[in-house]
Amino acid sequence: MSTEYADLTETVTAHLRARGLAAPETGLTVRTLTGGVSNDVVAVTGDGVDAVVKRALSRLRVRQEWEADVSRLTTEGRALRLAATIAPESVPPVLDLSAGFLVMGRAPDHWHTWKADLMAGVIDVHVAARLGEFLAQLQRRTAGRVERLRGEFGSRTAFEQLRVDPFHRQIRGRYPDLAPQIDRTIAVMAETTACLVHGDYSPKNVLVGDSAAELWVIDWEVTHLGDPAFDPAWIIGHLLLKSIHRPDYSDRYRAAAATFLDAWNCTDPESMAQLIRQTGCLVLARVDGRSPVDYLDQPGQVAARSLGRRLLGAPPHSLPDAWRLLV
Incomplete structure (x- = not known):
């Protein structure tokens, strides 16, 4: 490499x-x-x-x-x-x-990624709230402008190359028994152009300063019109993976996830079902996809595979309930 x-x-x-x-x-x-x-x-x-x-x-x-x-x-x-x-x-x-x-x-020198905080066990739920509120605002404000935005954000070439192929389709080959659930996830993405999707809404792409008021979301290169469940899955999935890596902070990661979801404020059952599937795909992909996370040891990878399988094969009622699957 x-x-x-x-x-x-x-x-x-x-x-x-x-x-x-x-x-x-x-x-x-x-x-x-x-x-x-x-x-x-x-x-x-x-x-x-x-x-x-x-x-x-x-x-x-x-x-x-x-x-x-x-x-x-x-x-x-x-x-x-x-x-x-x-x-x-x-x-x-x-x-x-x-x-x-x-x-x-350029962000001020004292700003850093939210990922760095999360990895260190510094878990500010106010940052999670800001991210949920911003995502809700972005989705709401672009949902009514889809046709006007199609010329600039209708292409999914980069999204397919950088997300669907190396994540969803790669794990489909690795987990043929989960193919129906993964295929369903991909199909919903393909059929949906509900709002603007960032495409990499993850802690590494969130810069924070000394307070939640100092926050930027960066790296918008796979932005497209698509599935509103995709972006929140990236936040929740990474909080789950970090709970596996740092089980001593699992309750705090769960609290951040619940705060984010409350701020995002989605109540559509179909979207929530897709969100759980997307999260399961992400968890598996960050172990067995083309770009795995670098912080899980072998037992952590085993735990992540088990979690991803359960999210897809026997999904919990809600995503905060996924933390019970880590016990």
Whole structure:
């Protein structure tokens, strides 16, 4: 697996100057950030410049062959601009989107990912509430604009390449006995264009500061019109996985999940059934999909497989009840 990050110093410096975002005489410091498996990302600072610049990769940094359409960067920029019309305090501002680069405002230095807090056992239910409220607002405000948004967010190419194929379809091959439930999950996704879907609404893509008021949701590259159960499954699934990793904090992770779901405030039975299926798929995929989590030991992987199977094969009445399956 290649973990090399490109040196974008000269390229990014030239791009920012050409776009008028940095004066020709301004000295810039370019620092590589972790762009995950799918992007090159750098922080750029200098006189009057404080930005993050992102470039999408056509081949992802994973052990297995995994290619993806780089036009997802344009989708991300458009999605961030749309989200900013709904809740500008919850996303980084887009400064420029051109020539294969997305330039955004940079979060303050003391901000960090919510994942880092959760892994350390620092579980702020107020952050969970903010995420549930923001998701509800995003879904509600875009549900009535589906036809107008179809031109920009109707494509699911990146979503299929980066989510459905490496997650749902990969585990379908691994768990043929669960194929009917996984197929049902995929079919509902394929049939549904209810609202805007972030597509990676997970703790690693939430930046937080010293309070829940300081929060950004980042990484919108697989945004599309689709299944409203997909995004909440990413939050709940990761809280379940972290409960397996840190069982001493399981009650706190469950409280965060319940708070998130209360704020999201979905009461549709079909959506809730799909949410449980989506969560089961996610739990299995983060063990046996193309991009497994790196923090579960072998007993943890066994526990996650058991949980995912039960979520799909014998689902609980509600997702908070899934924590009883961990005992």
